Amino acid sequence: MENIIEIKNITKEFRVPDRREGLKGSIKDLFSRRYHTVKAVDDISMEIKQGEIVGYLGPNGAGKSTTIKMMTGVLEPSSGEITVNGCVPYKNRTRNAQNIGVVFGQRSQLWWALPLIESFKLLKDIYMIPDEQYDEMMSLYGSLVDIEPLLHKPVRQMSLGQRTLSDILAAFLHDPKIVFLDEPTIGLDVSMKAKIRTLIAELNRRKNTTVILTTHDMGDVDALCERIVIIDHGKMLYDNDIEHLKKFFGAYRTLKLRVRGDMEQEAQRIAEELPMCSVKTDDNWISVLVNEDEQKVVSVLSQLQNSHDIRDMQLEEISSEEVIKRIYEGGVE
Amino acid sequence: MKRKGLGFYLRIYFKILAQDLKSKMSYRADFIISTFGMIFTNIAGFVSFRIMFGNFPSINGYNYYEILFLYGFSLISITPTQCMLDNNWSLRQQVYSGDFIKYCFRPINLFFYYESEIFDVKGLGQLAFGIGTLVYAWAKLGMAVTPLAVVKVTVYLMTASLVMAALQNAGAASCFWIENSFYVLDLAFRFKDYAKYPITIFSTVFRFVFTYIIPIAFIAYYPALVVLRPEDVPLLSWLSPPAGCVFFFLSYKLWMLGASKYNGTGS
Numbered sequence: 001m002e003n004i005i006e007i008k009n010i011t012k013e014f015r016v017p018d019r020r021e022g023l024k025g026s027i028k029d030l031f032s033r034r035y036h037t038v039k040a041v042d043d044i045s046m047e048i049k050q051g052e053i054v055g056y057l058g059p060n061g062a063g064k065s066t067t068i069k070m071m072t073g074v075l076e077p078s079s080g081e082i083t084v085n086g087c088v089p090y091k092n093r094t095r096n097a098q099n100i101g102v103v104f105g106q107r108s109q110l111w112w113a114l115p116l117i118e119s120f121k122l123l124k125d126i127y128m129i130p131d132e133q134y135d136e137m138m139s140l141y142g143s144l145v146d147i148e149p150l151l152h153k154p155v156r157q158m159s160l161g162q163r164t165l166s167d168i169l170a171a172f173l174h175d176p177k178i179v180f181l182d183e184p185t186i187g188l189d190v191s192m193k194a195k196i197r198t199l200i201a202e203l204n205r206r207k208n209t210t211v212i213l214t215t216h217d218m219g220d221v222d223a224l225c226e227r228i229v230i231i232d233h234g235k236m237l238y239d240n241d242i243e244h245l246k247k248f249f250g251a252y253r254t255l256k257l258r259v260r261g262d263m264e265q266e267a268q269r270i271a272e273e274l275p276m277c278s279v280k281t282d283d284n285w286i287s288v289l290v291n292e293d294e295q296k297v298v299s300v301l302s303q304l305q306n307s308h309d310i311r312d313m314q315l316e317e318i319s320s321e322e323v324i325k326r327i328y329e330g331g332v333e
Numbered sequence: 334m335k336r337k338g339l340g341f342y343l344r345i346y347f348k349i350l351a352q353d354l355k356s357k358m359s360y361r362a363d364f365i366i367s368t369f370g371m372i373f374t375n376i377a378g379f380v381s382f383r384i385m386f387g388n389f390p391s392i393n394g395y396n397y398y399e400i401l402f403l404y405g406f407s408l409i410s411i412t413p414t415q416c417m418l419d420n421n422w423s424l425r426q427q428v429y430s431g432d433f434i435k436y437c438f439r440p441i442n443l444f445f446y447y448e449s450e451i452f453d454v455k456g457l458g459q460l461a462f463g464i465g466t467l468v469y470a471w472a473k474l475g476m477a478v479t480p481l482a483v484v485k486v487t488v489y490l491m492t493a494s495l496v497m498a499a500l501q502n503a504g505a506a507s508c509f510w511i512e513n514s515f516y517v518l519d520l521a522f523r524f525k526d527y528a529k530y531p532i533t534i535f536s537t538v539f540r541f542v543f544t545y546i547i548p549i550a551f552i553a554y555y556p557a558l559v560v561l562r563p564e565d566v567p568l569l570s571w572l573s574p575p576a577g578c579v580f581f582f583l584s585y586k587l588w589m590l591g592a593s594k595y596n597g598t599g600s
Contacts, residue, residue, distance in 0.1 A: 097440040
């Protein structure tokens, strides 16, 4: 399959003025200003294929938005090459815009005062969508979501969930090759989140649209993304499929125990008995982190059963969230 | 992809305009109040104009009706800016909050797309008022109504309106560089109040400033002279159509330059 997005060693630097403190400092700033450069994105490379859904993750301020702005042509990279759908986005912003759709979680791009259907008609004209394609898209939307009650409602009267849904529909309307979704489920309730995830997955499947998704919600990642890219401090930390990531950390499982006797003392004893595992305790549970490559959970359990009176137990898989947290904190190495 | 020409943009503009009017009229109280507000603003402007002229029968050789002509002329040439570039007033806020970025993802001209979002209907009342004033002054001055004169006035009005638009664009675009740019735009817009007087009443310094630096003399005075004093037209009057186009073009370039430098706030 061919690459729809190719990014080679892009870096984006911003010049930020050093502001001095206090009134005196502000006056000094007026006359002489010192700057330092901040690398928002630092030497990132990736290739994205047509039809992929890529989860683009990282803590706040990691450089996600900056990368997306470069892919959409709003920002020019300081160095490096970037091509989206065969053209350089910042040099052909309007041409690039024809092939992409963008949704920013909390900034609706629809006409605030207009009913959704009128916004759609305007978009049809702006993107010069042929009648057939428009009708086909509308009937597809009709089959995927309950769109009828939304169509005649002005956007400003919509709930956040309805608005996000409408924004996503609007972004896919001109059948773009790529859709960028920046935190599409932020602030939504559980059922709306589920609805939006299903919608995105369906549209991706039917239209083979490439989707770049930034989110802090692991639910989105688990439901949609096969591949994830993680960045922090502008640097790429991870780029691979999510299964690989889980496998990497999947060797670890947490065995949670409740035993008779004083929890603190028992935990101490368990830690001595199992030097390979890390043992933690809270009010209710003693958690034993087991690396299954070294020792099977079952054998750990049977060993502990002999020396302790186990009353209750749980076995936990490591969650994607946990995995990502570990990566943010310590890297994959 | 097909090239998007003037026809394309006009069609889009009128479609957005029609939708916008429809939705505005659905808020009836709002529509009625703002219409009344507009009428009273214009009446108040006119009354203060009358009172001033009650005290000075002529200003620097211009009689009451000639000044009235300038007044009407300036009202009309300000209208397009007021109606079509009203969104410039929220530019600062949008840039500051980062909302401006949402305009950057459409496959059409950014300036057009941004300004097309809002059409200020109130300006149309001002247009009617301005035309009324101009026609009344024209009749009272006893100037001939020849097709040539009408064409001249129309062309000069259109180019004069570009000057006002340029002033406002440039003022608004300052927000891409200056954080607290409201004063720049406000100042730029307030200068229009001086546009309705003959430039000859100002001192040499201001005459220079209003002609070459903040070119408000091109909003009414210079272009109006072409019909008002046809026997004695200064060179700058003949130059006002190209000047309008050049000023507007420069302000548009400035606006687009600012927008292309814009990088949004983090989200």
